[in-house]
Amino acid sequence: MTFQITVQPSGHQFTCEEDETVLTAAMRAGVGIPYGCKNGACSSCKGKVVSGTVSHKAHQQKALTPEEESAGWSLFCCATAHSDLVIEAREVEGSSEYPVKKMPSRVSTLEKVAPDVIVMTLQLPANEKLKYRAGQYIEFMLRDGKRRSYSVATAPDSEQPLALHIRHMPGGLFTEQVFTTLKERDILRFEGPLGTFFVRDDSDKPMVLLASGTGFAPIKAIVEHLVQQGSQRSMTLYWGGRRPQDLYMDTLCRKWAAELPNFQYVPVVSNALAEDNWQGRTGFVHQAVMADLPDLSGHQVYACGAPIMVDTARQDFVAQCKLPADEFYADAFTSEADINQP
Known part of the structure; x- marks a missing residue:
């Protein structure tokens, strides 16, 4: 059976088969619903079902709580339709620009x-x-x-x-x-x-680039792309690791900071040992951002790394630092172990 899905507020429509998820159908139709893990772990694709009924495949409760589900919220990456649907979702322009x-x-x-x-x-x-x-x-x-x-x-x-x-x-x-x-x-x-984790080109707001561990990888691509494009946007990279060795391209980041007038770099280490002789910032990396930038109301944040870091940063930046919720863009690195958690 085939169902009709209508996205608000854009009015975009697409069809969804009964054996596929809403996200899969949207991607097939070129409709840019945001997503990350595609496995019910990161909540990037969360939206609201305005009318119609869905059921959810296995997912983590932290991504969609029973209370949220009862209130009409849905994880479109693991939601299958049982009727025509009207959904509310923030669409991402450019996510289907290049064919998969x-x-x-x-x-x-x-x-x-x-x-x-x-x-x-x-x-x-x-x-x-x-x-x-x-x-x-x-x-x-x-x-x-x-x-x-x-x-x-x-x-x-x-x-x-x-x-x-x-x-x-x-x-x-x-x-x-x-x-x-x-x-x-x-x-x-x-x-x-x-994925829908990429720079929104329609803004010139200062950017906070927040990474933990190998979450630096897409941040590196973003920085180098903006440099090659001649972008003048302000960028501040906060990169966190447990020990200094986790900041495995620290030399490159310091080179950027020395050569790029609009780029700053703040390395943060949470569990340095005495033998590391670490002289820099310590603690949780997102708290370093909050200490330096208590008012994020005029910024965009691009965060990538461990799910706990991404989730905590999102909550604290919005609740305590006035960051608009729709200016936090994230890609949580969900491992198979993360996905298999209850």
């Missing part, structure tokens, strides 16, 4: 930049190019239909190969392979570009 493609790639280089982080570059087939927006991600297609998502750390207009920052997750289906058996010239298949 399935492509083979060859591992070009594997460089260990921290004890638990490898930078992997990919070589695409001759005469093939992946068109994407800085901040978007790709999904590797693995055995048994499983997939793993990684943000592209290379600016889309760069001549450099696609680079991914991969953190070792002990026992992880893909990261164990990357850190043990994967070799240069091995073949990997992926699908992309995916």
Whole structure:
């Protein structure tokens, strides 16, 4: 059975089959509902069902509580329609600008930049190019239909190969392979570009770029893209790690800060050891932003990293720092362990 979905306030319409999610149908139709993990863990696709009925596949309660569901809220990435629907959703212009493609790639280089982080570059087939927006991600297609998502750390207009920052997750289906058996010239298949985490070009507001761990990867692509575009927007990067070694491209960030007049860099370490001799900022990275910028009412925030950091930053920036809720853009790095939590 096929159902008609109408999106408010845009009035866009698309059809949805009874066995697919609302988000999948929207993506197929080129309607830009925001999304991140696509697995009911990050809440990026949350919107309201104005009329009609849906049911939800398994998802995390922190992404959609029973109270929110009772009030008509929905996670469109795991919602299936049982009737025609009218939904409220904030659409993202440009999210369907480039077609999603399935492509083979060859591992070009594997460089260990921290004890638990490898930078992997990919070589695409001759005469093939992946068109994407800085901040978007790709999904590797693995055995048994499983997939793993990684943000592209290379600016889309760069001549450099696609680079991914991969953190070792002990026992992880893909990261164990990357850190043990994967070799240069091995073949990997992926699908992309995916995601709605990219810079909104219709604003000149100062940007706070907030990253934890390998959440730096899409932030790197965004910074380099804006530099290549000659953007004059103010950018302040707050990058947090447990120890200094987690800030695995600290030298690059300091180089940006020295050379770019509109760029500032604030590294923050939460659990430095005595042997680290850390002399910089300490604590939680989002609290460093709040200390420096208690009034975020005139800013945009782009946050990427651990779900707890992203969720806490969103709540605190809006509640305590006057950040408009619709000026917080995020990509939470949800691992398989995050997704499988109750």
